[in-house]
Amino acid sequence: MGAQTIRSQTLGVSVGNPLSLHPDLGVFNDSEASISTPRESSLYLLQCRSSYIKHLLTHVNPYTGLSYAEDPIIFAYTTGNELSGPLFGDQDVPVEWTDEICKYVEELGPHKLCIDGTYGVNETHL
Numbered sequence: 001m002g003a004q005t006i007r008s009q010t011l012g013v014s015v016g017n018p019l020s021l022h023p024d025l026g027v028f029n030d031s032e033a034s035i036s037t038p039r040e041s042s043l044y045l046l047q048c049r050s051s052y053i054k055h056l057l058t059h060v061n062p063y064t065g066l067s068y069a070e071d072p073i074i075f076a077y078t079t080g081n082e083l084s085g086p087l088f089g090d091q092d093v094p095v096e097w098t099d100e101i102c103k104y105v106e107e108l109g110p111h112k113l114c115i116d117g118t119y120g121v122n123e124t125h126l
Contacts, residue, residue: 028055053077053101057108069109077105080117091122098125 023029057069057077068074079101083093102114116125 028052053104054108057105057112069112074112076113076115077109078115078117082119083117084119091118091120093118093122093125095122095124 017023018029058067060067061071064071079093079098084091098116098118102116105112105114116122118125
């Protein structure tokens with residue numbers, strides 16, 4: 001299709017499925033299929049996973065020897081996917097929380113971008 005960048009929506013971030021990143025309580029599945037394929041295609045990934053931040057960014061890909069924090073294929077992480085407050089679309093995600101999550105991503109991966117995953121555009125987050 002000619003794309004150079006793709007948004008990797010979740011890539012199996014859920015609990016209870018044996019193929020997901022977190023198949024059971026306290027268990028992580030470190031499968032590399034979702035990260036090795038874009039590398040072969042010269043694509044860059046925008047990872048949309050705010051859960052499991054430390055495990056995800058510090059994981060070392062056995063095929064490259066790089067952690068996801070070091071891997072240039074992944075250029076950014078989002079705080080979530082269309083996050084909202086108690087009412088759908090109300091954008092009531094605390095700016096302090098977004099700031100805290102992005103600082104944590106920056107601490108683990110200083111060369112990664114962190115993108116606000118709030119539903120819509122929350123001007124207080126800009």
